Amino acid sequence: MGHTLFGALGLFSLNILLYCGHAQGVPQSVLTVSPSWTSPGDSVTLTCRWRFFWYKAVPDMSRYSYYTYELLAGGTTGTEQDSYILHGQTHTAGYQCRAGRGDPVSYNQYSYVKFVWSGGVNPAASLTVSPHRLQHFSTESLSLICEGNSAEWRVKKADEDGYVSSCSDWGEMTGSTCNIDIRARSGVYWCESATQSSNAANITIHSVRHPVLTVSPSWTSPGDSVTLTCSVGPPSAGWRFFWYKAVPDMSRYSYYTYELLAGGTTGTEQDSYILHGQTHTAGYVCGVGRGDPVFYTLYSDVKFVWSGGVNPAASLTVSPHRLQHFSTESLSLICEGNSAEWRVMKADEDGDVLPCSYWGEMNRSTCNTNTRASSGVYWCESETQFSNAANITIHSEFIFI
Template structure:
């Protein structure tokens, strides 16, 4: 209170009826003040996974949209000291854009984005949107994430180590589940130095990546957890890229690790190997190897099958990238690239 004036920085809890009272016992007229929370826009990114150099489209949606909004676009910068992000304005939108979409050209690495909107004079700004991420399996990221054991699919109760490497002394491992919000390892497991040690449960199926104290993002990997205790089976496949011409081994593993009398490997639902071997060896990866892979065995009825892995082979300067993706759908980007997508379909019993 300064003299006869009360200055208030309004928050939601300041909703109230206000009036004045004088020292001589008089009352003023009363006024009702209501405070509306700032709207929070919803940001979407497309695609969620990209091949190096592809364009990313950002869309910023404001609830109850009306004329006059301008949109502001930011890239997230990891701030490990405050366990949060700072935001760097993207090029060409210092005054905002009239369009509610923005295209990022030539994106090569995993990155996070945020948007907000503003209108009026002076400008009234919305809250910042929740960060949204675009993930990359880039072969040469500034930082890298390694997984031990080196496979995409795991069983419930398996122990997995996620380790960050690069030119930084400080790291955090982040994850984004199929249905949920991004969080870092210190909230759900144990982070020791640059390594996150995880005892897996069904809800640990997610995309994982590293963020460094110097603001860098690593490549991203997808980890899925098989939750079938009775007929558990996984397709063992590497989480990291392989180059064209290299050999690749896909294994079939049963939860109890018993010796299997007959193992079936399928490529696009076509049986390609049926014997006692629990590995499918591809001597040199090529275009003809793309498609869905899964393994199956019949140790008991009903038959049990692994979740499928979608292998897409497209050429980029003679290099084959195998990227395990969150969505079970194919997308051919402009130019010639190659991706492997890992579906998040839970293991089915056939």
């Protein structure tokens, strides 16, 4: 896999400068002064001596995400300088430092591991990302595959704050492959064996939100055209849009199945779709996809286009026959048409859709409302049809003037 795609930092035989700052705590710094007795006008030298020790981090495969520390070449006596130059860096590697002083040397704690990443190919350890790209979405499957001269691997990730975690924190390790789940986030990913680190991949994982469908107009007269518009969060480029009709699923309470609209198997590049000659109430859904093969996000919520026009196959009758009602009076919603099974639905002003059982009682093809009923658009559904819709206002009490 070339470094053009997976160049996390793109380091090829470069010189790397390491810097070490020692933490406060043990051992305490020791200050010397010279001379300790002076005459007026003398100069005094203050000396605080530390020696710095430089290590390569070696994966400890027996201890989850730990590392052991190997002194870099010639590093047994440390350096007086707080920086160290690595010449000819070729592969991903981790480094640590610590400071010490005295004879025998008393050390402070090790620093955290810091990584130098490379996208360069390492025959002894390689990372393959599948699908083969750096931009991914949280709802699609993503595999990180380790290959090389080892029988045991682990996959690591460093986030933007430098925090390093292992595959088990955001996926599942199976053999030499890490299959990530929805907990995965953007970061630099790489493989480790007991002796090697692979090329690194700087992967961006986008959280995918539900697409949002809008319909215009939401109330139609027979023959009107209706525009469906589907929006998705960033990145917005590169999506294909898929358009569906909602079909009532009578076996699952208030659910719907989705049927692609005519000619919709390949989707559209445009985020809008025009329905010509709308005649009856209907529900619609959109979805978005990208890639080859196409990866789909979640579906949008169902949005309805309502019609008051008569549909011989499905009709709603409101009894008493008016659109203004009061919560204290009885109200029946009667379904008729070419079906033996019906349900009555209501959409409130926020677009939430609920069946009769939430605000009434369904008796065969009639819904008798109770005091929980509220204003909204009401209609009947069978397994194949939607009835005319009624925009009913239900007042909570009588108003005396």
